[in-house]
Amino acid sequence: MVMKRRALVTGGAGYIGSHTVVELVHAGFEVVVVDNLCNSSREAVYRVEDITKTSIPFYEADVRDQEVLDEIFETYHIDSVIHFAGLKAVGESVENPLRYYRSNLDSTMTLLERMAAYDVKTLVFSSSATVYGDPQHLPITENAPLSATNPYGRTKLMIEQMLEDTVRSGGDWNITSLRYFNPIGAHKSGRIGEDPHDIPNNLLPYIAQVAVGLRERLHVYGSDYETPDGTGVRDYIHVVDLAKAHVAALKRAPHPGEYKVYNLGTSHGTSVLEMLKAFEKACGRSLPYKIVGRRPGDIATCYADPTLAHLELGWKAVHDIAEACADAWRWQSRNPEGYATSEPMHADVEILAANA
Ligand code: NAD
Ligand code: WQD
Numbered sequence: 001m002v003m004k005r006r007a008l009v010t011g012g013a014g015y016i017g018s019h020t021v022v023e024l025v026h027a028g029f030e031v032v033v034v035d036n037l038c039n040s041s042r043e044a045v046y047r048v049e050d051i052t053k054t055s056i057p058f059y060e061a062d063v064r065d066q067e068v069l070d071e072i073f074e075t076y077h078i079d080s081v082i083h084f085a086g087l088k089a090v091g092e093s094v095e096n097p098l099r100y101y102r103s104n105l106d107s108t109m110t111l112l113e114r115m116a117a118y119d120v121k122t123l124v125f126s127s128s129a130t131v132y133g134d135p136q137h138l139p140i141t142e143n144a145p146l147s148a149t150n151p152y153g154r155t156k157l158m159i160e161q162m163l164e165d166t167v168r169s170g171g172d173w174n175i176t177s178l179r180y181f182n183p184i185g186a187h188k189s190g191r192i193g194e195d196p197h198d199i200p201n202n203l204l205p206y207i208a209q210v211a212v213g214l215r216e217r218l219h220v221y222g223s224d225y226e227t228p229d230g231t232g233v234r235d236y237i238h239v240v241d242l243a244k245a246h247v248a249a250l251k252r253a254p255h256p257g258e259y260k261v262y263n264l265g266t267s268h269g270t271s272v273l274e275m276l277k278a279f280e281k282a283c284g285r286s287l288p289y290k291i292v293g294r295r296p297g298d299i300a301t302c303y304a305d306p307t308l309a310h311l312e313l314g315w316k317a318v319h320d321i322a323e324a325c326a327d328a329w330r331w332q333s334r335n336p337e338g339y340a341t342s343e344p345m346h347a348d349v350e351i352l353a354a355n356a
Pocket of ligand 2 (some may be wrong): 026029088090129181182197201202203204206218219220221222231233234272295298356
């Protein structure tokens with residue numbers, strides 16, 4: 001009999017975590033989720049259970065809670081961990097840096113200590129393209145110089161360093177940091193997606209909320225960058241492609257004693273105005289916007305060289321921007337209030353969208 005592999009997913013109720021749990025179950029993994037729901041809803045995991053027709057053990061707890069981690073490792077035979085849990089709002093990290101250092105660093109240290117105690121040595125970590133700061137060369141390869149421009153980014157850099165030191169210390173650790181570029185889109189079912197608790201910081205959820213009538217217009221942060229249309233250029237990657245990369249990272253034959261880093265992007269740059277046009281096509285109407293000043297800390301252009309992930313993980317992004325916008329719109333239009341929207345309500349949403 002083939003033993004199923006079981007992964008612990010921290011932050012599995014969140015945007016990327018919930019999509020990854022779906023792909024893990026489809027790939028034959030059993031999954032346990034721990035999430036303190038500080039930026040997500042229990043409903044996301046219920047919907048994942050429904051999509052996958054699988055029961056998923058869920059612990060509402062902070063990853064810094066050592067007793068809960070011990071209970072999980074004692075109850076389930078876990079052989080790998082994917083660590084999504086973390087605070088991620090750049091602006092908030094500038095206002096309250098200690099909260100970010102305390103939460104993101106402590107949770108990773110507690111997790112590593114408990115993994116070591118239970119001899120679980122395979123970890124995949126959510127890093128970010130933010131660790132490249134303002135890149136000197138494009139597309140960005142994994143060996144580009146690292147720097148961070150805000151406390152959030154510095155927590156990612158520090159954690160990557162912590163992970164590399166842990167592997168170097170011996171003990172057969174097998175750790176992978178995945179540096180995500182700009183995740184967008186939603187699951188095809190329209191039942192899970194990105195559900196910001198406050199005003200969205202990121203471009204795509206903001207556009208989606210304009211499209212559904214929750215916000216008046218998009219503010220385009222700057223049209224005087226050195227880019228083809230003057231607006232910022234980013235590498236937007238479909239969240240389901242991203243989710244599948246985590247499965248690929250876990251499936252890669254274990255290489256004990258190895259610390260690996262991969263860019264997860266598409267290699268294509270898309271401007272703010274191009275993204276707006278793509279979303280207009282997806283939702284079938286034009287969307288109001290206003291050009292305003294640059295957002296402090298923003299860079300002009302950022303896109304990945306994802307070749308290494310293709311060569312070593314056999315992974316490559318396959319969904320394009322049009323598909324990601326169509327999927328994001330399906331999620332947003334069916335769930336205008338995110339997970340607070342009760343299902344099913346497709347007819348009501350069509351009316352709401354038409355009146356917006
Ligand atoms: P998210 O906020 O939707 O998911 C993070 C989840 O972790 C949430 O469900 C939250 O409740 C939970 N959480 C936070 N701190 C916790 C703690 N101490 N204990 C337990 N649960 C905790 O964010 P996301 O977009 O899904 O991002 C997932 C990871 O990917 C984060 O680490 C983020 O920094 C990283 N990342 C995200 C992006 C992006 O643009 N979305 C880009 C690069 C990297
Ligand atoms: C994309 C483009 C904006 C909102 C951030 C974090 C990064 C990573 C991903 C976690 C830029 C423009 C945006 C709006 C706009 N997160 N924009 N109006 O800045 O590339 O990266 O999210 O790791 O760390 O910094 O993504 O979606 O915020 O912005 O014009 O209302 O859209 O100026 O050019 P960004 P974003």
